[in-house]
Amino acid sequence: MKTHNIVKFMIVAILLTTFNPSFAVDTKPVVPATPTETPAEQVARLEHRLEEIKSMDHKSLSAAEKRALRKEVRAIKKEMAQISGGVYISVGALLLIILLILLLA
Numbered sequence: 832m833k834t835h836n837i838v839k840f841m842i843v844a845i846l847l848t849t850f851n852p853s854f855a856v857d858t859k860p861v862v863p864a865t866p867t868e869t870p871a872e873q874v875a876r877l878e879h880r881l882e883e884i885k886s887m888d889h890k891s892l893s894a895a896e897k898r899a900l901r902k903e904v905r906a907i908k909k910e911m912a913q914i915s916g917g918v919y920i921s922v923g924a925l926l927l928i929i930l931l932i933l934l935l936a
Contacts, residue, residue: 870914877907878911880903880907
């Protein structure tokens with residue numbers, strides 16, 4: 832009887848630790864685009880800045896300047912991804928969709 836209770840407790844403990852919900856939270860507020868600039872113009876401006884950064888001579892920069900440029904490139908790429916939007920499907924959702932199509936067809 833004791834082992835049965837221990838097994839139940841272990842199963843519940845494993846389930847509680849593996850199935851905890853997690854939520855993605857963006858800590859930085861999204862800065863809206865200026866109303867005079869269209870998304871296409873904004874993307875063009877960001878791409879131009881990326882080309883400027885690529886054409887720079889990185890050997891003459893200090894480590895702090897290189898780090899600042901890397902952060903700027905990451906921020907630009909993140910902003911471009913937000914502008915372009917897009918729909919992302921997880922692997923689990925894709926498998927579920929495929930299974931539903933196979934079962935319903």
